Amino acid sequence: ITAARDEETGQLTLGGLGVRELARRQGTPAYVLDEADWRRRAQTWLAAFGDYSRDEPPVHYAGKSFLSKAVARWAAEEGLGLDVCSGGELAIALAAGFPAHRITFHGNNKTVEELTRALDAGVGRFVVDSQQEIERLAQLAADRGAVARVMVRVTVGVEAHTHEFIATAHEDQKFGFSLAGGEAAEAVRRVFKHRGSLELVGLHSHIGSQIFDTAGFETAAHRAVGLLAAIREEHGVALPELDLGGGLGIAYTSEDDPEDAFTIVASLKAIVARECFGYSLPTPRITVEPGRAISGPPGITLYEVGTVKPLEGLRTYVSVDGGMSDNIRTALYDAEYTCALASRTSEAEPMLARVVGKHCESGDIVVKDTWLPADVGPGDLLAVAATGAYCRSMASNYNHALRPPVLAVLDGAERVLVRRETEEDLLALDLG
């Protein structure tokens, strides 16, 4: 992360702004995104690919990690494509003026309404995920005299070493067509039957999320190329694209040691080229869909400490003004985070602390184990690192919590990208 300590005041700064001023002006809890860092990460991913066409970027930002209109504009300006997986994400992207032809539409149960909207908007690629969807999309496209560009989502049978809930390429789960079971080849046949309304441009594989071990991506690439070869054999067509999804892990703690974009892209390119050479197959255009690796590290969450409860011989519970409603990842995936006293420095001894929220639930933990100065108390600000991905986008109103704002900081100024919810917002939905 790019947060630094201001020597004079001892407070953390991000994007040239001290957290104390930020909290005073915007309140807490608040998500803060370093815009320059976000953009730099986007550029790094694109640079890892070298040359590419501006209209068909090889990197599609996964909007599920965090999407707002401003972020969609950053993605557009930096030249990224965009992966959306719901009508809501599509609506934000289109409202931001994101070029529809650079959007890929995902989902295992896209509704007719969503497919229709995406077709009418001219979305670049539909990643089809079921036989029913293929028929639905073919019909909707035919009704409009349109041709939808399609990728077939393939389950390649890789056991990704990550939390079960975010692994997606083992056989027993809801996404994709099984490669081993022959469903993928069957899906390809079905798409080819609708040549007038569906154009099959390639295969898609996403093996999971928060992955450090590149072997999983390599196996996925190897198996996907095998299917490309089988498709050429059966249909005489070499599909031009192969999307290997997202999932590259980031460092949440100092123990995590992620690969960088250049290494992963170079290794994927080399494997695909080598495998294709073996089949005398033209090398497809490779695309990827990083979410967390672009939006995670540039974000922090700022909280204010409300109460401190030392439990003799165990640890100290430090309660902050947010919790599982703004970061569900600790409760859901046992995720680990790094946390720091943000508003000042302290010479006090470190104490083993658990940072908890204000929800009515004992599993409401933000950071399970951390060392904080023993004099941390009410009014102090804590910062939790690498919360730019899957925190605001998975936030809830549990206990009628008000979801925090998302602030972008750049060159010493902040901008509110998403405002804080208010009790009026809650009451407006409640029709009595």
Ligand code: LLP
């Ligand atoms: N492409 C597809 C098809 C995906 O399903 C996902 C994530 C991505 C790309 C982006 O993955 P990333 O590069 O961000 O790892 N809520 C979980 C993560 C679930 C991700 C689901 N799909 C978490 O908080 O860790």
